[in-house]
Amino acid sequence: MITLRGLTKRFGATVAVDVLTVDVAPGRVTGFLGPNGAGKSTTMRMILGLDRPTAGQALVGGRAYRELRRPLREVGALLDARAIHPARSGRAHLRAMARSNGIPAGRVDEVLDIVGLDARAAAKPGRTLSLGMGQRLGIAGALLGDPPVLMFDEPVNGLDPDGVRWVRQLTRTLADEGRTVFVSSHLMSEMQLTADQLVVIGRGRLLADAPVAEVIAGSGVAVRVRGPHPDGLATLAAHLTAAGATVEPAGPDELTVTGTTADRVGDLAHELGVRLHELSAHSASLEQAFMELTADSVEYAGGPTGGGTR
Amino acid sequence: MIDSLRGAVAAEWTKLSSVRSTWWTVLAGLLVMAAGAGQLAIYVANGNTNDDPTDNAGVVTAGRVMIDAVELTQYAVLALGLLAVTAEFTSGTIRTTLQCTPSRGRVLLAKAVVAGAVTFVLGLLLGGVGALVARPVLGEWGSAPAAGTIGDIVAVATYLALVGVLAVGLGAALRSAVLTIIVLLATLMIVPLSLQEPDIAVLNRIADVFPGVAGGHFLAGDTDPYPGAVGLLLLAGWAAAALLLGRAALRRRDA
Ligand SMILES: Nc1ncnc2c1ncn2[C@@H]1O[C@H](COP(=O)(O)OP(=O)(O)O)[C@@H](O)[C@H]1O
Ligand SMILES: [Mg+2]
Numbered sequence: 001m002i003t004l005r006g007l008t009k010r011f012g013a014t015v016a017v018d019v020l021t022v023d024v025a026p027g028r029v030t031g032f033l034g035p036n037g038a039g040k041s042t043t044m045r046m047i048l049g050l051d052r053p054t055a056g057q058a059l060v061g062g063r064a065y066r067e068l069r070r071p072l073r074e075v076g077a078l079l080d081a082r083a084i085h086p087a088r089s090g091r092a093h094l095r096a097m098a099r100s101n102g103i104p105a106g107r108v109d110e111v112l113d114i115v116g117l118d119a120r121a122a123a124k125p126g127r128t129l130s131l132g133m134g135q136r137l138g139i140a141g142a143l144l145g146d147p148p149v150l151m152f153d154e155p156v157n158g159l160d161p162d163g164v165r166w167v168r169q170l171t172r173t174l175a176d177e178g179r180t181v182f183v184s185s186h187l188m189s190e191m192q193l194t195a196d197q198l199v200v201i202g203r204g205r206l207l208a209d210a211p212v213a214e215v216i217a218g219s220g221v222a223v224r225v226r227g228p229h230p231d232g233l234a235t236l237a238a239h240l241t242a243a244g245a246t247v248e249p250a251g252p253d254e255l256t257v258t259g260t261t262a263d264r265v266g267d268l269a270h271e272l273g274v275r276l277h278e279l280s281a282h283s284a285s286l287e288q289a290f291m292e293l294t295a296d297s298v299e300y301a302g303g304p305t306g307g308g309t310r
Numbered sequence: 311m312i313d314s315l316r317g318a319v320a321a322e323w324t325k326l327s328s329v330r331s332t333w334w335t336v337l338a339g340l341l342v343m344a345a346g347a348g349q350l351a352i353y354v355a356n357g358n359t360n361d362d363p364t365d366n367a368g369v370v371t372a373g374r375v376m377i378d379a380v381e382l383t384q385y386a387v388l389a390l391g392l393l394a395v396t397a398e399f400t401s402g403t404i405r406t407t408l409q410c411t412p413s414r415g416r417v418l419l420a421k422a423v424v425a426g427a428v429t430f431v432l433g434l435l436l437g438g439v440g441a442l443v444a445r446p447v448l449g450e451w452g453s454a455p456a457a458g459t460i461g462d463i464v465a466v467a468t469y470l471a472l473v474g475v476l477a478v479g480l481g482a483a484l485r486s487a488v489l490t491i492i493v494l495l496a497t498l499m500i501v502p503l504s505l506q507e508p509d510i511a512v513l514n515r516i517a518d519v520f521p522g523v524a525g526g527h528f529l530a531g532d533t534d535p536y537p538g539a540v541g542l543l544l545l546a547g548w549a550a551a552a553l554l555l556g557r558a559a560l561r562r563r564d565a
Contacts, residue, residue, distance in 0.1 A: 048405075083406060092325070099324055100320070100407075
């Protein structure tokens with residue numbers, strides 16, 4: 001279980017992650033979708049206690065990562081497949097990880113076997129590993145502690161079609177074993193095939209948190225509700241949730257409601273006496289919304305401030 | 311706590327020993343020590359036998375010559391402590407390291423323990439090699455009293471271990487190998503030398519506080535300006551301060 005509460009990260013003027021509130025549940029594959037620069041990697045780094053949130057918190061199994069004693073046994077993560085010492089072998093890399101968390105050395109061979117790296121590949125120095133082999137090594141590291149929570153940041157980058165299929169199967173298996181599996185990608189098409197649940201972000205903000213089926217069917221008409229009184233909105237949100245709708249805070253004075261209609265939200269607001277400044281239905285499919293966002297961020301990347309992403 | 315420190319130490323040792331550059335650095339240190347001790351011993355013998363009476367050192371211990379050779383050799387040893395930290399930032403493995411051990415203090419302590427232990431053992435080896443090379447080259451102008459030589463070797467190992475830890479702390483604070491080397495050169499050599507250059511009492515006293523000079527007084531077993539033990543404490547203080555600085559930087563900055 002991964003819990004994000006108002007998670008926010010600013011780098012100078014850039015808001016990389018913007019008040020993100022999400023629960024990633026066990027037993028299913030949750031896709032973390034967003035165009036390049038949307039804030040996926042930054043979110044994952046904050047979950048791992050690597051980047052400090054500007055505001056809000058990220059918890060794993062109810063605890064902050066920095067408090068974990070043997071973190072590899074609780075959370076496994078693949079962040080950057082190229083992050084291996086150029087002169088160190090993959091096996092030594094994994095052995096060091098295992099020793100740090102009191103994991104028996106035999107487990108290193110097990111995970112190498114699971115990810116399909118043979119003895120020869122595992123003995124090669126880091127600089128000679130292809131991106132695909134790096135991804136497999138990174139996944140091996142994530143599996144090392146047999147953790148209940150797994151996070152993979154763009155795991156199919158650099159993999160051949162066989163590798164892509166393998167990652168799909170692996171994430172499925174891990175979720176079926178009851179683990180929490182959180183996988184990021186900037187490709188909607190990939191996530192359609194991999195994920196059960198989708199968390200979509202753009203420019204750091206939550207755009208959707210819904211089952212893939214719902215997203216693909218385009219059935220979820222989203223209703224945007226904006227009002228000047230946070231308390232009133234909270235009351236409205238509580239009643240909407242009780243009535244079976246899904247409510248996501250989209251900002252300090254804004255809600256995104258799915259699973260209902262604008263008419264019903266308006267009626268309810270009237271009954272409760274909640275003042276609204278905006279009530280609008282958005283029927284564009286998520287795919288469309290996603291494409292628009294991608295176009296947006298492509299514009300950005302070409303601009304003078306388009307810095308490198310990590 | 312102790313348990314996870316042990317794990318972190320084991321991981322750091324695995325990382326340090328699994329890259330070939332570590333062993334090349336050890337070899338480089340041994341060669342520099344052998345060459346340096348040999349050359350300095352030749353100078354001593356020549357000084358005593360040439361026509362110039364002002365450079366006659368008389369009979370010198372092999373330990374003394376070996377200690378003088380440490381001045382240069384220490385940079386090879388420094389590289390060990392330094393690379394154990396800065397290579398993690400260059401390659402990005404620092405994220406893996408902090409994922410394995412989220413406590414920044416524990417990571418740095420583990421690195422300091424490993425770098426300190428490795429440089430101590432290496433220091434013993436270097437001291438032994440230096441004395442072994444210096445003694446025969448000194449010939450009739452040399453001596454090697456057993457207790458004194460062993461004391462010198464242990465002192466050198468202690469000095470190098472502390473300088474290795476200093477490099478670990480600075481590396482964590484500065485992250486870049488080049489920057490760390492520059493700062494180390496400055497604090498160990500350039501700044502104190504510049505301070506001593508005009509030979510003004512006040513500036514000399516300030517220079518005496520710098521880690522390289524303090525370590526030098528410790529190695530020479532001086533009594534002036536302070537006892538050797540004070541030199542050792544000063545150097546240890548610098549190493550501890552560098553570690554605290556490194557820990558603060560690791561805690562504050564994003565990885
Ligand atoms: N260390 C950093 N310093 C400054 N800006 C950063 C840093 N890391 C990420 N960013 C910026 O934050 C935004 C989100 O980046 P990132 O989390 O890498 O997105 P994604 O993984 O979704 O592609 C981008 O605008 C990126 O340029
Ligand atoms: Mg990314």
